[in-house]
Amino acid sequence: MAGLTAHLRHRPELRLLAADEAELAEVVVVSVDRVDDDAVQGLRRLQRGGETRTVLVSAEIDDAGLVAVVECGVVGVVRRSEATADRLVEAIRAAARGEGTVPADLLGRLLDQVGRLQRQVLDPRGLAFTGLAPREVDVLRLVAAGSDTAEIARELAFSERTVKNILHDVTTRLHLRNRSHAVAYAVREGFI
Secondary structure, three states: OHHHHHHHOOOOOOOOOOHHHHHHOOEEEEEEEEOOHHHHHHHHHHHHOOOOEEEEEEEEOOHHHHHHHHHOOEEEEEEHHHOOHHHHHHHHHHHHOOOOEOOHHHHHHHHHHHHHHHHHHHHHHOOOOOOOOHHHHHHHHHHHOOOOHHHHHHHHOOOHHHHHHHHHHHHHHOOOOOHHHHHHHHHHOOOO
16 A cells, blocks of 8 residues: 555645545555455445445456456456556546446446346346346326326236236335336336
8 A cells, every 4th residue: 555655645636635534535545466255344344434435446356256346336447557646546536526436347247237137036026137137117207197007007018906016116215205206216216
């Protein structure tokens, strides 16, 4: 970490904080040799502390490690071999703006894993990363059009019980109050 601090100490666009000021940090930079269980636990502790954005500098990172750090809330990844002062500042400033940075080859592998997860795990369960499954969107679209439960069931070739279960699942899972609130959510999030 001393090497990273030396890279960044004289950069006027950054303000380095002492360890006892960490709670004031907008972005935290963490350096590890490899993403192992200890590194993941440390990243999880950081995220429990609040809304701090984290940039990870790692000598080694494999696909499993990449997924693990993303799950821990890391928004930027820089390989130690690529950690020039300019590259670090770019990653830190992007994190401060709420943007993520990941080396292109790692991003491609991460996107492959996300697609595989969608196809192999979520699709068979009728779930989607978007938060609503296609049949849930279809039901909410018909609710928004003014259809009642019986009309929705006929239109989609579902039983009325299935329509009610879909609406109940959506409102419960997303902590929505009622059908109207579910429709408002779907509209606001761009599903319908």
